[in-house]
Amino acid sequence: MTHAIVATAPGGPEVLTPADVEMPVPGPGQLLVRVAATGVNFIETYQRQGLYKVPFPFTPGAEAAGVVTAVGEGVADFAKGDRVATAEGHRTYAEYTVIDADRALPIPGGVDLLTAAALPLQGMTAHYLINSTFRVEPGQTVLLHAGAGGVGLLATQMLKAKGARVITTVSTDAKAELAAGAGADHVIRYHDFPAQVRELTGGAGVDVVYDGVGRDTFDGSLECLRTRGMLVLFGAASGPVPPFDLQRLNAGGSLFVTRPTLAHHLLNAAERRWRSSEVFGAVAAGTLSVRIGAQFPLWEAAAAHSALEGRGTTGKVLLVP
Secondary structure, three states: OEEEEEEOOOOOHHHOEEEEEOOOOOOOOEEEEEEEEEEEOHHHHHHHHOOOOOOOOEOOOOEEEEEEEEEOOOOOOOOOOOEEEEOOOOOOOEOEEEEEHHHOEEOOOOOOHHHHHHOHHHHHHHHHHHHHHOOOOOOOEEEEOOOOEHHHHHHHHHHHHOOOEEEEEEOOHHHHHHHHHOOOOEEEEOOOHHHHHHHHOOOOOEEEEEEOOOOOOHHHHHHOEEEEEEEEEOOOOOOOOOOOOOHHHHHOOOOEEEOOOHHHHOOOHHHHHHHHHHHHHHHHHOOOOOOEEEEEEHHHHHHHHHHHHOOOOOEEEEEEO
């Protein structure tokens, strides 16, 4: 037997309770991993609430890092003792988890296991947003919401490395300090942010808005775009965006709106290794800094969800068995 977090029915954070479970067994093409840390992400709060349909009893979690303790039949790329991470796992709120070998990411030397657990989902999300959804070029101006969040801090650093001008929004002085420390050129508050962005851009607007907040910022994000600019809506921390009239895109300047997701940017092993090797490589080289904003014991998963939903966290939230 081993231990995991199990929710027997949808509900608030309190439904996440420790439980004894059977030790998982790796099947063909799989790895059994002793979890060193698990990344906590907003999607798991939606699953826990029943907003996203999952089968109950339910053990959340898709992101983790740890050490391989057994390999299934047919696995050639990994061996017992290897350090791996993933953003595409299942049931990672646990002491042990099974990962498909083709979705496991090798952890390079110089990257510790806690950092590795904090990096895959948000790091590869930042990577696809600025390299694939809207490929940012030197000299372009970007508005990035939630600049002190996990994706925000990583994306800001990546954008500055590309030579972009970064405007970011935050809600507190402490978060403003973090966003500025990551390299943002201008850190502004959410109140009346479209007017602030227009002022900072001489009325022209930005080339792209990366918006993981959703409902509360969507309309303002559209107002911030230059003619033929793109709004990249990649999350809904404040709730889903209501239906809207597409004619607004014409009136706003032939604008573009897209709603991407990480899964569609990890379509094969080559794409997965490209993104992860660039992100992990930058951390190993010391050119990308990862902020772990909070760590909770695995058994306090409910407290971790409460903290995340309260929008009081910065950087990455981890669960540590």
